[in-house]
Amino acid sequence: MEQKLxxxxxDIYATKKFxxxxxxxxxxxxxxxLNETIDSTFVSSVGKFVDQFEQEIAGYTCTGRAVATVNGTAALHTALYLADVKPGDLVLTQALTFVATCNALHHLGAKPVFIDIEHGSFSLCPVAAQNWLAENAKLNEQGLCIHNASGLAIKAILPMHTFGHPAQLDELLAxxxxxxLCLIEDAAESLGSWYKGKHTGTIGRFAALSFNGNKVITTGGGGMLLCREDSDAKRAKHVTTTAKLPHPYEFYHDEPGFNYRMPNLNAALxxxxxxxxxxxxDSKRRIAERYQAFFTDTDFRFVQEPDYSRSNYWLNAVYCPSASARDRLLKVTNQQGVMTRPVxxxxxxxxxxxxxxxxxLSQSELAEAHLxxxxxxxxV
Known part of the structure; x- marks a missing residue:
């Protein structure tokens, strides 16, 4: 199996190199x-490509507004901040995620509550989230969700679209x-993925995209905050630009802000x-189809897009029949210069x-041992 893979x-990449x-x-x-940006001298956070990139991402995703940031973590941090997540607050998220999801919570002093995934999308399971809340939380007289044992406020649900496959957004929104709770989508991996005809990142109140070098498209380093409401986008633009009020020459900042704007160089890229x-x-889908055909009629299950979605297939994945089969696949492929990675x-x-x-977290633990x-x- 390993050598055939x-x-x-x-054969797909037509190379014997790494x-x-x-x-x-x-x-x-x-x-x-990039040369146009350099020639203009506007290489930092002011320049035409920043505005253009925001407008084009908003148009492509069919969202209200998009606000460019220095990276996806900054976009997610801003989303949580605008959702009024404060120190000590709880946010439901998944344990099977990249660490940036939880780092954004940590930067605010908030705390994750780790909820299991479901095996269709490998993203946050709405049934598990509802069950945990029913057993551990209540709504107080003001309508605030409170954790019974600690008395801490629960403010948001934060699913991550794992490998680009859309989570069950309607159910999570319900x-x-x-x-x-505020639904915030960690859509860092899912640019180009669609959920029931809507782009990921447009169902929740906020979403964060990433344009790191390993994403579907890249700005080198960069992110984008998607906002459904124009008022949220205006506030996001304000706080990510050090909360400076417009003035021809004076520097006046009306609240603590972040220096999170994407440079024009990155936006040009x-x-x-x-x-x-x-x-x-199109290329990523063709590659996914070749993997899917290869693993058909084997003990290995290729991770396909959920029926309700059209995925970008950001990272292709295979579910191995055992932990030992996973370990052998990782060892043999990497020894021969074909990079594979565990989740x-x-x-x-x-x-x-x-x-x-x-x-x-039983489903998450199975995925960790098998993916x-x-x-x-x-x-291209």
């Missing part, structure tokens, strides 16, 4: 726009509304990349989150 990957997990592709106007997103997504270590196993509240990510770079 290695041969398939080398094959990374996910590398960017620069085949369009990247150099043209849970959020039932418990007066993003504009060029976004022009190529159609071919990039992230579950957050509650990390020292800084080891004492946080958890629900039953392997496969090379997924687009060929």
């Amino acid at each position: 290695i041969d398939l990957v080398r 094959i990374p997990l996910h590398a960017p592709s620069f085949t369009g106007n990247e150099k043209v726009y 849970v959020a509304q039932r418990w007066n 993003g504009c060029a990349q976004l022009e190529q997103i159609g071919p990039i997504l 992230w270590q579950l957050m509650h196993r990390l020292p800084m989150f080891a004492n946080e509240l958890c629900g039953d 392997v990510n496969l090379p997924s770079s687009a060929i």
Whole structure:
């Protein structure tokens, strides 16, 4: 199995050299726009490409407004801040996620509550979230969701669209509304993924995108905050630009703010990349189809998009029949220069989150022991 998979990957990428997990592709106007930015001297957070990139991402995702940030963690931190998540507050999220999801909570002094995933999307399970809330929380007289044992406020539900596959957003939104919680989507991995005809990141009140070098499109480093409401977007733009009030020459800041704006250089790269997103997504889907065909009639299950969605297949993944099969696949492929990776270590196993509240995490633990990510770079 392992050697046949290695041969398939080398055939897909037509190389005998080292094959990374996910590398960017620069085949369009990247150099043209970057040179234009340098020639203009506007290389920092002021420049035409910042505004253009925000407008184009808002248009592509069909959201209300988009606010560019220095990275996805900054976008998520801003979303939580605008959702009134404060020190000591609780936020329901998944243990199977990249650490940035929980880091954003930590930066606010908030605390995660780790809820299990469901095996369709490998994202936050709405049934598990509802069950945990029913057993552990109540709405007080003011309608605030309160954790029974600690008396702490629960403010939000934060699913992450794992590997780009959309979570069960309608069901999660229903849970959020039932418990007066803000639904915030960690859509860092899901640009180009659609949930029942709507782009991910447009169902919750806020969403965070990432344009790190390993994402579907990249700005080198960068993120984007998606806002449904114009009032939220205006406030997001304000607080991410050090909360400075407009004035021809005076410096006046009316609240503590963040220096989170995306530089024009990065936005220029993003504009060029976004022009190529159609071919990039088409390529990633063709690669996913080859993996799916390869694993058909084997003991390995290729992770497909949920029936309700059209996924970007950001990172292809296979569910191995056993933990030992996972370990062997990882060892043999990496020894032969084909990069594969296990899923992230579950957050509650990390020292800084080891004492946080958890629900039953049996599905997350199975995924941790069985999942392997496969090379997924687009060929454009």
